[in-house]
Amino acid sequence: MFMPTTTKNFILTREGLSQLKGEYEELVKVKRPAIANRIQRAREFGDLSENSEYDAAKEEQSLLEARIVQLEQVLAKTEIIEPVKKADFVVIGSTVVIEMNDEIHDFTIVGSMEADPASKKISNEAPVGKAVLGLQVGETIEVAVGPVKSKIKVLEIK
Amino acid sequence: MNVPIVTFPVKILNLTSSEKKVLKKLVDAAKAIAHIYQKQENPHFPGANFYPHDATKEEILEAAQNNPSILSPYTMVERNGKGRLIAIPYHLIFKKELEKASSYLREAAEITQNKDFAHRLELQANALLDGSYEASDIYWITMKPYKIDIVIGPIDRLDDRLLFKKASYEAWVGVIDEEKTKKAKIIQHAIYDVRRKVISSSAKADFLDKTTLRVDKTLIFSGLFARGMFTSNSLPVDPLLMEKYGIEITFFDSSLDFKFGKQHLPIFERIFEKRFKKEYTKECLREGSFRNVLLHEIGHSLLRYKDSESRLKEFFPVIDELSATIYGIKSCGSLVLKGIMSERELEAIMIMFVCRAFTWWIDSQTQKSVEAFAIGHALAFNHFLANGALKESGGISWPNFSKMFLGIEELSDALERLISVGTYNDAKAFIENYGSFMVYSKFSSRLKGMTGV
Numbered sequence: 001m002f003m004p005t006t007t008k009n010f011i012l013t014r015e016g017l018s019q020l021k022g023e024y025e026e027l028v029k030v031k032r033p034a035i036a037n038r039i040q041r042a043r044e045f046g047d048l049s050e051n052s053e054y055d056a057a058k059e060e061q062s063l064l065e066a067r068i069v070q071l072e073q074v075l076a077k078t079e080i081i082e083p084v085k086k087a088d089f090v091v092i093g094s095t096v097v098i099e100m101n102d103e104i105h106d107f108t109i110v111g112s113m114e115a116d117p118a119s120k121k122i123s124n125e126a127p128v129g130k131a132v133l134g135l136q137v138g139e140t141i142e143v144a145v146g147p148v149k150s151k152i153k154v155l156e157i158k
Numbered sequence: 159m160n161v162p163i164v165t166f167p168v169k170i171l172n173l174t175s176s177e178k179k180v181l182k183k184l185v186d187a188a189k190a191i192a193h194i195y196q197k198q199e200n201p202h203f204p205g206a207n208f209y210p211h212d213a214t215k216e217e218i219l220e221a222a223q224n225n226p227s228i229l230s231p232y233t234m235v236e237r238n239g240k241g242r243l244i245a246i247p248y249h250l251i252f253k254k255e256l257e258k259a260s261s262y263l264r265e266a267a268e269i270t271q272n273k274d275f276a277h278r279l280e281l282q283a284n285a286l287l288d289g290s291y292e293a294s295d296i297y298w299i300t301m302k303p304y305k306i307d308i309v310i311g312p313i314d315r316l317d318d319r320l321l322f323k324k325a326s327y328e329a330w331v332g333v334i335d336e337e338k339t340k341k342a343k344i345i346q347h348a349i350y351d352v353r354r355k356v357i358s359s360s361a362k363a364d365f366l367d368k369t370t371l372r373v374d375k376t377l378i379f380s381g382l383f384a385r386g387m388f389t390s391n392s393l394p395v396d397p398l399l400m401e402k403y404g405i406e407i408t409f410f411d412s413s414l415d416f417k418f419g420k421q422h423l424p425i426f427e428r429i430f431e432k433r434f435k436k437e438y439t440k441e442c443l444r445e446g447s448f449r450n451v452l453l454h455e456i457g458h459s460l461l462r463y464k465d466s467e468s469r470l471k472e473f474f475p476v477i478d479e480l481s482a483t484i485y486g487i488k489s490c491g492s493l494v495l496k497g498i499m500s501e502r503e504l505e506a507i508m509i510m511f512v513c514r515a516f517t518w519w520i521d522s523q524t525q526k527s528v529e530a531f532a533i534g535h536a537l538a539f540n541h542f543l544a545n546g547a548l549k550e551s552g553g554i555s556w557p558n559f560s561k562m563f564l565g566i567e568e569l570s571d572a573l574e575r576l577i578s579v580g581t582y583n584d585a586k587a588f589i590e591n592y593g594s595f596m597v598y599s600k601f602s603s604r605l606k607g608m609t610g611v
Binding site for chain 2: 052100101102103104105106107115117118120122123125126127128129131143145146147148150
């Protein structure tokens, strides 16, 4: 799980920065007042100890506030990376095809805030992200995290 | 035996009054098929009550050559006046109970405001009465997913330990948990996105782009499901239908809650060393338990071969169920390396695999329909003890995760070969050599008081 600290910069593309700013604006200007209204309405239902709508809304509010704090920390320490042209070696922003334990994986390496496995975006801080940065096509490297060990070969850099 | 109905005390928010009425009717329909299952089940005979108890496997197979409906999943086999085996369709023999279940489904169809779901319920009601299961199943799989779901009818074949042909009546009703479904889909797609080598490409059933997944808050289990207390299901079971229309995987979070609280966690508390246990929170273990189930179903969808069942025959369920679980856990290796899953989360999955193995063993002592899962997990358990992944002293263990994950990779390769190209004799030898329950007896003193021990 990503845990922001105040001592490091957060690597983002311009697109990623714009998305995070958009998310922040929406959370602060739309969702925060909406959840406050929900809590107020739920209070009016009566006994808070038996009020499941109130409990659900309070839980949602706590998650929302945590995300707002996280985004504020990230937006204050952003380092923008420009889109990469095809490079001879893997950099942040490269889309790579690798062989890992007889399987073929393809993904784009991004800063940790933009990591999104559903869109095949893997963090530069993930073990495989760290391991392939700087490698060229054809190079291999071994990676181990606890019980998981794997030989990785870079097949293509897009 | 008691009536096979289990209801779960779930709290579901955001339902309209009409949706609540629909759910009530569906729960009534589910309850109505419990008595049919009672007529089918019989743990004292490998063929349950599907076949005459004096009929041998050879006699049944011979009779089926002239009358293939004897091996239909949807017929009861009886002897006629001359002592010959005959097949009677379920929808005729259980007509009275099925009319009751169907009428509840039609009442629900009239109440629901979702037209697709209403049509689905009508088709399902028809299927119960005339045996048109395929038309009903195809509509269900291909319709736009709806928040309320019901599966009802003769589906799983686990009770037919003689020939693995006959389907038992079962039902479940649930409401989707959107948040948990979303999280589960991240792992599902991260595993599906990888290109793998396929051992037998001609027989491989490929339908990943047509797979629907949902995590449900389950309200009721009836029939076989109430006996087996399963935590997931993947339908349909026919690989040809899967390939053409896709599959729907359902996770039963309420059932998992029950099993985790009553079995997985107490087993964890009893069999692992005190200092080892301190490292894992209850929440981490609960997630590990859920992920075992999730990975099992993902594994199933990646390991479907059209000819596995005809090659492995009655050994198919053991190999099929274990290979899915093991393959799923093996797939976590790349998730850890990609930062999608933490090392600690993978450990929790392996710990819960061990606890679930004990659960299947305990359950199999009273419920024969889960025996395939128990034998499969015993195979893995024996392998872990042999390769030093699990050491045991006085019924207490401290696992070595490096050896366990290595064992999982080795087992996964062997099982994938069996399910894709293995022969009947390969599967038989594998199970006879390594599927002994003796392995569990080393821990039995620690499990006293738990059901069946």
